[in-house]
Amino acid sequence: MRVVLVHTSHPGNIGAAARAMLTMGLERLVLVAPRRFPDPEADARASGATAVLAGAQVVESLDAALSGAALTIGLSARPREFAGQVLSVRAAAERAVAGATHGDVALVFGTEMSGLSNDELARCAVVASIPANPGYASLNLAAAVQVAAYELRVAAGQDGVWAARRFAPATHDEIEGLHAHAAHTLAAMRFLDPAMPKRLMPRLRRLFARAGLEREEVNILRGVLARIDELIDGPRRR
């Protein structure tokens, strides 16, 4: 998978694009006749992704940049009269992931001001478009690279995100013990009429069921209830 940036004007955008690529695991960058590169501004905006810039290949023509690619996908925000196949960036990413098994895929981005020209798009097998606000579809170049690279990562099935840590779940008996304790304490608090527990207890059950109680949480809640019990019983005993 290679990302091709054509005639980029601002080196900061090249750096930001490199950063966007690396966050999604893409490392191969090809620059077609950039106005200024290498450049300190590119390095600054690349943040920790300077290795992508160091490995970037600079070529003179789009054809050189696309050499050897089995699938070429050009990004375009504006409708073009003679575009062949136009896909959403999500559908194009799915196609790219399928295509990557048969050879290298190139993702091609045009200039900041006007995107890819008609001639450049005609060299791409697929035109991909990022859904956007019709009144203001002006994604920054690196932002467009970020969205496309993100969709590639999701399409490749590398979309795992960290999961919340789970602790030991409460058993059925522990949960029923909690409910019984709560019903008793709430009644003792005169918060719950033991003859009419119709609304409150079912709502508590529903809440805890959705949460999926952990053992430690049951212990904490029972601790709270026990403390309430003490507060209620205590004065009577003294």
Added chain:
Amino acid sequence: MRVVLVHTSHPGNIGAAARAMLTMGLERLVLVAPRRFPDPEADARASGATAVLAGAQVVESLDAALSGAALTIGLSARPREFAGQVLSVRAAAERAVAGATHGDVALVFGTEMSGLSNDELARCAVVASIPANPGYASLNLAAAVQVAAYELRVAAGQDGVWAARRFAPATHDEIEGLHAHAAHTLAAMRFLDPAMPKRLMPRLRRLFARAGLEREEVNILRGVLARIDELIDGPRRR
């Protein structure tokens, strides 16, 4: 739908975030104690989205920023021990679109250096994470806003992209006329053995079927074939 940026350090990132929002049709920005705002750098990076900055609300606390929100979604790249529900940004966007029918949704982003704190995330109903390269998950703040806003737009069903212009399709008869003509001409060229058309014609049919031929294209192709016919027949007649 509101976007909340908490303790943002660099005004350029606020501007770039505003631009990212507007490209996806989001306009309401709330800033919790930004270090510098308003600022010319924010305006510059906002490009055409300065109206989002002009309308931004500056508040002193996250609670003030979340006031009135029916669903709060905090973005976090790093696992947190005590996070409740963690969703991918895509799943969170689907939830947000469902939630938006019941009240306002807040999308919350932390600082450039360390994201949202544990306390801040604990104030969010849902924690959302953007799938990323585990070795370099450092999305720029505005890039994270871009991806989340993009997913919201797709989830809202506003993901239409421009379609390639279509011209009048060829009829079945026109397409069959083309195939018959091609078979005749290719045989005349001695390119196709009329007794053994097994591979070439089916492949051509497959290619044209995938393309979905238009009437004008059939006319062009038949023009080419007719010209070949002339070249073959011409010398014999003279």
